[in-house]
Amino acid sequence: MSAALVIMPLAAGCAAFVARWRWLRQAILLAVTGAHAVLTACCWFTRREAAPGAWLALDAPGLLFLSITSLLALLAAVYSIGYLRRERESGHEDFEEGFVFANQPEAVFTGCLLVFLGTMSLVCVSRHFGVLWVAIEATTLASAPLIHFHRHHRSLEAAWKYLLICSVGIALALLGTYFLSVAVAGPDGAAPQLSVAVGAWAGKSAQGAWLRAAFICMLVGYGTKMGLAPMHTWLPDAHSEAPSLVSALLSGALLNCAFLALLRMSGVCGALGEGAFCGRLLAGFGLLSMGVAAVFIVAQRDFKRLLAYSSVEHMGILAFGAGIGLLAAGTGGAGGALLHAANHSTVKALLFLVAGNVIAAYKTKDIGSVRGMLRVQPASGVLWLAGIIAITGMPPFGVFVGKFMILKAAFDARLGWCAAVALGIMAVIFLCMTRAAAGMVFGDAPAGMARERELRATIVPPMALCALALVLGVCVPGALQQLIAAAVAALGGRP
């Protein structure tokens, strides 16, 4: 089952590379992402303990992140039909500098999307730190061509930075993997299998110095990929230049995959007795990321970069929550972080998809130049407003619940000052983002812009995400609660 989840999109991606007809590529994309979602849904009902020695198996944390990835991939596939149609119809004139550019062939785009889905699925089902590393590096390679879809110098710059910064960062994570194998090696030098299953490590001993070095290397390596400050420099560029549906996948699915790797490593460190060290580092990097994001959000004029920095903020919140979970087990920090990961992905993907609609209508990414969305594209305008309210942590949306759980856990862990700092940063970001969104949504339409006909394929996916964010905010379904509790237990924490 878990092998099928990986192989199916990879094979379909190769088929889409060579398929000559557009209808065939779109059929492959929709059918495979649909089948992937169905398979993932089946996994919710047939959950069982993973075999201890298996390299590929789905445990509770893997299933949670796989579900997010699979859902976003399906919605992005639906959105891509409308997106690519719009791209074909509009002239390829750059709206910032006025030159004409070509697009990447659609076959390459579709193929890379599917391969990207396959590699992210591999991250979710990996049970061995080596395999996990291979999978995460593969996600970088599969997604770099997607960022360079519009073939002009800015997207190229973004793709090059992404490729180089993430590859070098992840190379450090490989170093961390080797350090881990030294840390747990027995006196005869034989290292046990580097399983991510926390249970397999209980009662074992490790050399503290090597283990801490391993965790630092992985924190820097996977943290680069996750977008933790100060290693986040690739993120705003890549997110702002990539096509909107790719930004949605990068932010909603890919960053989570790197977070999963960090969670697994911190779980293993916790089982080997270094939990407090990892927790302090994670919480510290989390707070730093939130602060850095706030600084850049305050002065931001580009709405896609605004969303990108908001992702840096939320990755910071996730790291903070996971750190609190390690520092004080049983306070609910880890569970809050997992719930928040699901909520953030839902809402951020919604926002990026809508941002694509805004760019298509207004031909600008400048916040000040967008006015009167409610008059020009009412559906997108309402969704944009709802998304911004949701992402800044207002009830009744799910992000509120996740943030609340994490902050409460911080107070319970006697880290009230950390929670206060975090709350202050969130308040600043709330003010800046809602002000920007209000200016975009309300007011009169710019001169010469009439009401647009919005494509159904570009409206339905964000609507579905909005509904999901509402449901998660009103009541967390029992099955999800159980899954998160099981995931926290599988990662070595107490729910």
Next chain:
Amino acid sequence: MHSLMDTLLVVVVLTNLWLLGSGRIGASINAAAAQGVVLGVLAVLIEEGRLGVPLVAFAVLSGVMKGVVFPWLLRRAQRVAGVNREIEPLVGYTVSVLAGVAALGIAMRLSARLPLPAPAPSALMVPVALFTLFSGLFLIVSRKKAITQVTGYLVMENGIYTLGMAIAREEPFLVQLGVLLDLFVGVFVMGIAIFHISREFDHIDTDQLSALKDTQS
């Protein structure tokens, strides 16, 4: 056998210094390739006594990839881009070599203080691995041409690979294969990116890639 291993490790050190001091891109690609082949031979020498078919096959594969396939990909990118020399690196060549010597000293000191659970096959192995890692990182941050940065990335990976050979010998075969595959696809994708950069900008100086930032003038 030990003296042969040490000789090969010294060769790796020399290639690093050569890479740091040379501005000719073709020569840099060759040096990185030579390093890859030497490491492939080293991988076989280390495991003497418990050589198996998968191990030799992997060593040969890795040698061929790093010694033949990667240089071929990079040289193609170089031809397309039409560059021969690294002009005006951010750090001069003499300073780079001096920095390299300092890095070698630091690597020696660092590895002397690392408590290894089992002794490495050769006393030189860990310092050389660390030095290679540092050299690669230094090349990435101090050079402007995209190709030289990719070469630096390969050198860095070589360092990590050597360190893996020295300290983490139990790494499963399939995982190593996966790492090599990622490296291959990585060089391939970076080669394509270099091709696009040279077509878009008429040069491959990455310090000119600076349009994206937060504060617009």
